[in-house]
Amino acid sequence: MAGSSTSYYFVIIGTKDNPLYEAEFGSFKQGGDGIPKFREEQRHMNQFIAHSSLDCIEDQQWASKEMYLKTVDKFNNTWVSCFLTGGNIKFLLVHDTRSDEPIRQFFADVYDLYCKTLMNPFYEVNMAIRSQTFDQKIKAAAKKYL
Amino acid sequence: MALPLEIPPRARSVMSTSKASPMYNLRSSIASTGSTTSLTSLFAGTGASLPRDIVDDIKSVIHHAFVPHIAVHVSDDVDEVVREKGLPDFYQLIRPYGEKVQGRITARDSQGSSVPFEDFAVRFVRLSDVAQKPERKGNTSGNSFRNGEYGGTNAGIPEAINSEELPLADELLDLHLSHAEELIDTNLATETESHTGQAYYLLYLRKILSGFPVTPHETWAHPVACLIAISSRNTTPIDTLRQLYKSGSEVNVPGYINKEYLRYYVLVHDEDKDDIVKSAALFEQMKRHFGLHCHLIRLRSAMCIVSDEDSVPVAKSQWLPASEELAELHAHQEEDIENDTSSRFIHGSDEAAIKTMVREMVAQSVIPFMERNIASWNDQILSRRKGIGGRVLSFSRRFLGSTGTRTSSNSATASNFDAATNSYDPMTPEAQMRKLADWSFMLRDWKLAYDVYNTIRTDFNNDKAWLHVAGAQEMTLISLLLTGQPITPKIRADTIDVYLDAACYSYVTRFRAIYAALRCLLVTVELLRLAGGSSAELAAKWAIKALDLNIRPTVGRALISQRVGDCYAVRQGAGSGGWGGRRRKAAMWHVLAAETWIRLGKFAQARHCIDVAMPKYVNTEFVLIRRFVDQMRLDSGYVNLLDLKIDTGVGEAGGEIVEVENGDGEEVQEDDDGEVEKPTLDGKRRSILIPQTPNGDAPGVMTMDDADGPL
Numbered sequence: 001m002a003g004s005s006t007s008y009y010f011v012i013i014g015t016k017d018n019p020l021y022e023a024e025f026g027s028f029k030q031g032g033d034g035i036p037k038f039r040e041e042q043r044h045m046n047q048f049i050a051h052s053s054l055d056c057i058e059d060q061q062w063a064s065k066e067m068y069l070k071t072v073d074k075f076n077n078t079w080v081s082c083f084l085t086g087g088n089i090k091f092l093l094v095h096d097t098r099s100d101e102p103i104r105q106f107f108a109d110v111y112d113l114y115c116k117t118l119m120n121p122f123y124e125v126n127m128a129i130r131s132q133t134f135d136q137k138i139k140a141a142a143k144k145y146l
Numbered sequence: 147m148a149l150p151l152e153i154p155p156r157a158r159s160v161m162s163t164s165k166a167s168p169m170y171n172l173r174s175s176i177a178s179t180g181s182t183t184s185l186t187s188l189f190a191g192t193g194a195s196l197p198r199d200i201v202d203d204i205k206s207v208i209h210h211a212f213v214p215h216i217a218v219h220v221s222d223d224v225d226e227v228v229r230e231k232g233l234p235d236f237y238q239l240i241r242p243y244g245e246k247v248q249g250r251i252t253a254r255d256s257q258g259s260s261v262p263f264e265d266f267a268v269r270f271v272r273l274s275d276v277a278q279k280p281e282r283k284g285n286t287s288g289n290s291f292r293n294g295e296y297g298g299t300n301a302g303i304p305e306a307i308n309s310e311e312l313p314l315a316d317e318l319l320d321l322h323l324s325h326a327e328e329l330i331d332t333n334l335a336t337e338t339e340s341h342t343g344q345a346y347y348l349l350y351l352r353k354i355l356s357g358f359p360v361t362p363h364e365t366w367a368h369p370v371a372c373l374i375a376i377s378s379r380n381t382t383p384i385d386t387l388r389q390l391y392k393s394g395s396e397v398n399v400p401g402y403i404n405k406e407y408l409r410y411y412v413l414v415h416d417e418d419k420d421d422i423v424k425s426a427a428l429f430e431q432m433k434r435h436f437g438l439h440c441h442l443i444r445l446r447s448a449m450c451i452v453s454d455e456d457s458v459p460v461a462k463s464q465w466l467p468a469s470e471e472l473a474e475l476h477a478h479q480e481e482d483i484e485n486d487t488s489s490r491f492i493h494g495s496d497e498a499a500i501k502t503m504v505r506e507m508v509a510q511s512v513i514p515f516m517e518r519n520i521a522s523w524n525d526q527i528l529s530r531r532k533g534i535g536g537r538v539l540s541f542s543r544r545f546l547g548s549t550g551t552r553t554s555s556n557s558a559t560a561s562n563f564d565a566a567t568n569s570y571d572p573m574t575p576e577a578q579m580r581k582l583a584d585w586s587f588m589l590r591d592w593k594l595a596y597d598v599y600n601t602i603r604t605d606f607n608n609d610k611a612w613l614h615v616a617g618a619q620e621m622t623l624i625s626l627l628l629t630g631q632p633i634t635p636k637i638r639a640d641t642i643d644v645y646l647d648a649a650c651y652s653y654v655t656r657f658r659a660i661y662a663a664l665r666c667l668l669v670t671v672e673l674l675r676l677a678g679g680s681s682a683e684l685a686a687k688w689a690i691k692a693l694d695l696n697i698r699p700t701v702g703r704a705l706i707s708q709r710v711g712d713c714y715a716v717r718q719g720a721g722s723g724g725w726g727g728r729r730r731k732a733a734m735w736h737v738l739a740a741e742t743w744i745r746l747g748k749f750a751q752a753r754h755c756i757d758v759a760m761p762k763y764v765n766t767e768f769v770l771i772r773r774f775v776d777q778m779r780l781d782s783g784y785v786n787l788l789d790l791k792i793d794t795g796v797g798e799a800g801g802e803i804v805e806v807e808n809g810d811g812e813e814v815q816e817d818d819d820g821e822v823e824k825p826t827l828d829g830k831r832r833s834i835l836i837p838q839t840p841n842g843d844a845p846g847v848m849t850m851d852d853a854d855g856p857l
Contacts, residue, residue: 017730018767044770051768052734058719059726 007036008146009046009094010138012114014126017054019047020089021129025142034143049073050092053080057090067111068104083107085114087125102145109141204672207348208628210267210465211355211669214512214588216244217273217369217407219394221386223377224414230447232490233460236375236414237272239492240500242461244268247508248501254517255591256524263590268370268508269465276360276369277397312661314468315353316700319346321475323701323748344712346751347705351672354665357467361662362402362569363617365584371408371512378413378420383428384435387411404572404581408515410439410507417446417495439511443503445496456494516585520594523582527575528598563609570614576605580614587625596625613659616652619645620666627673633681646670646688660695667692668706675713683728686713686735704742708755711735715758733762737775744781752782 006027012020024036024043038046053073060069061084073080081103083091091107091114117123117134218237225235233239244267251266323346358367374390376383395405411432415425422444429442450457466474562574570577583598599622606614623645627633633642646667653663667688674685689710696703711732719727740755756779763775778784 044774047768047771048734048737048774051766051771052731055714055726055728055730 006032006095006097006146007038008142009036009038009043009050010110010142011047011050011092011094012110012129013050013054013090013092015088016126017051018126019128020126021134021138023135023138023142025139025146027146028143029146034139046078046094049075049078049080049094053082053092054090056080057082057084068107070100070104071098081107083111085111089114089125106141106145109145110138113137113141201676203348204676206265207352207355208624208669208672209265209590210245211352211358212366212584212587213267213269214370214516214585215269215271215276215358215367216410216507216512217276217372217394218270218375219273219372219390220375221377221380221390223379224375227377227379227414227416227445227447230449231445231492231496232449233492237270239460240504241270242463243497243500243504244270245464248505251505251509251513253513253589253591255589256520256586256594261590266508268504268512270373271367271369273369273372273394273397276367276403277399312354312664312702313700314472315350316702318353318468318472318475319350319701319705320746321472322346322349323751327748327750347709347712350702350705351668352465353468353471354661354668356465357469359661360400360403361613362400362567363580363611363613364621365404365581368403368581369407370516370585370588371410371507373410373412373507375412375414378415378425378428383413384431387432387436400569401567402569402572402577404577408439408511409436410441410511411436412503413440413442415442415444417444418448441503441506443499445499446493448493450491450493450496452491454491454493457491458494458497460490460492461497513589516589520582520586520589520591523578524594527578528582528601561609563606563611563614568611568613570611576602576609576611576614579605580618583618583621583625587621590628592625592628592630596622596629599625612652612656616649616657616662616666619649619652620662620670623649623666623670624673627670627677633674633677635680638681638684642670642674642684646691650691654695664692664695667695671709671713675716678716678718680717682713682716685716686710686728686731689713701746701748704739704746704748704751707735707742708739708751711739711755711758730762733759737763737778740778740782744778749782752778753784756782756784 006029008025008027010023010025012022014020024038024046026032026035026037028034052075056073057069060072067084067086069082069084071079072082078094078096079098081093081095081100085091091110093103093106095103113134117129117131118125123129218240220236228234228236228239231239247266247268250262250264252260252262254260326346358364360367372394374387374394376386376390380386391409394409399405413425413429413432415422425442429440432440562570562576564570570580572578572581579598579602583595583602586598587595599618603615603618603622606618623642626637626641649666650663653659653666671685671689671692674681674688689706692706693703693710696706711734714728714732714735717726717728719725719729736755736759740752740759743749743752743755756775760775763771766772
């Protein structure tokens, strides 16, 4: 993403390598407007990168006590950060600048939201999350931390 | 079959003529690289541990790349005899036979035990080639090659370290692949048989390793021996030999090449015209004058044609540099098939005579000569360097050297390193140690080679001879990996990663020696890949680095991306779930390779990559991945075998398939009409990407149903 401000691709991946929720957003820091600036050919690459980083996560998930695995993978100039829930649901963030702490805070908020979604009696594990509210809250969390 | 196919016009014309010519035998050049090519794709896909013969294939490519070079210097009358046989010259005649020395060759290692080699090889080169190339390039480099950037320290570096072979290797592979596409298209070859990536990758690797440039920092291309030949027609044989010896020594060889190589004298006896008794007498005389390194070879000067009783085709050289093979192919394009000189034959007796000569020369002269030198250098230089005295010496030298740099800009006074030509004089201990290491490497004594490379690396480092340091680092790694000692995580982190990084930095940033860097990376990657496990992952990591060296989408780049996938595929997971495997990464890199292949118009290769990657993506719920892969399948004319079966099962749908295929063909044909495929492809792809959903939601699982739309 040469020359443009940071953009993020966020995905929640279920236990069967299936995406539950996806979002793209830009940075609000440094005067960013929160609009993702992925080039068209980068958008499918984001999914490829996220998907392929699952290999590395499977490696690292047993080695760490933390749920936040920090940066797990790198592809060219793109990093992948991961947060692993107790139910083996992965939160992945594909980003092009390294900043561990804000991402940790963001993930913590997302984990909260995800747990609330889990409490919904109509929601089952590995189901796609389509709630508008959830989406808005994720975007709000992104605005707050990223 | 209306499979879309795009061949550049130039390639097409070459291929259309060469297909008919017996010389252009793709199969033969591929077959030699992979004995089980069809298995390769299978194993690359599942990531099973590598079968034995594939390991052997890769190792043998690497073994055969670093072999002794033997210069050939012959009198005109020898070439004349060979020309009467219908071959260009003596060098061309014997070259293929150096690639596989007949029978078993034994060499003693540093421990004194003999090691047998079944497949020893030597490389014949023209003495003039050794001499002229660096000189010519040196001239150009002096003027244009970033003279001021490093304060003149690099001024004397011949640009030869940047081999011109690289783009040519790409071009050659391009031709080979286009040819393969054509064969597949016309059903002359089945896809599974001929388009496995491994065979082509090995071919590419071989082409890269086949033309070592003559450089100061390594001695691979420096001649180990020189073959001097005269024929029985010569009227003043002994004088001519002396003359050849003299002209051979006076040839303008770069100063850093040691001229004290072995001279091997050959008398070519013309069986058809000359008297063997006279030749035998002459041979005796030669032996008296020049010692034991002599050989009498009996060749027939008569032209040999196919119908002759004992005719055998002239062997094809497997290690032709890309430039020569290209030239040959282009020459064929212009030739008629009738007066085709390519299908040349020689008498079976000639072939046997040449094989015997090569064997005798290697077994009785070259190898003992190398062993003797290795032993004496080992005694005189290495042990002294390693002993207490050597340490003190090197320490004092370092001390002097560093004070030298402080006081004057010319630090070379304290060391043997000549910064002006970026080389060591061949008689200095440093140059001799490098030679010792290289030679013991050629005789496959990896352990000794590793020790010596390790020792000289520090010497070069003290002299700030960066090119030499990089070369030693490269070879330290390669010999370490070849010793077959287990690669611990510590070695991976402290040795392999560090040296590779440093060597690449030196090659690329200091010297712009892309060729050297690529060679270093590719060889190491192959060896790491063979080690398997976590080393394979490291291999993938460095293969990705190799991709950065070459930004343009060329065949080489596509092959290397595919190789990254293969490297990941080697890493297997544990248990039924395959934990810790790299299947997803392998799939991603195969898809990326497929994308490059489509861009290059090599659809069969693309289909192969997609085939390998598909199992991982076939049920994926990532919409964009699905779209992308489906689009690629369309672009490459991929036909899912499962779909085909289902459709024919229904019966009437058979016609539909043809329609679909035609449709694909047309679509891609449109692409081909455009001069550059890339923008059209991208344009097309963009048009089918899902737009953001109206309510501003992220594109995602909720739009799943659309995924089947474009199909």
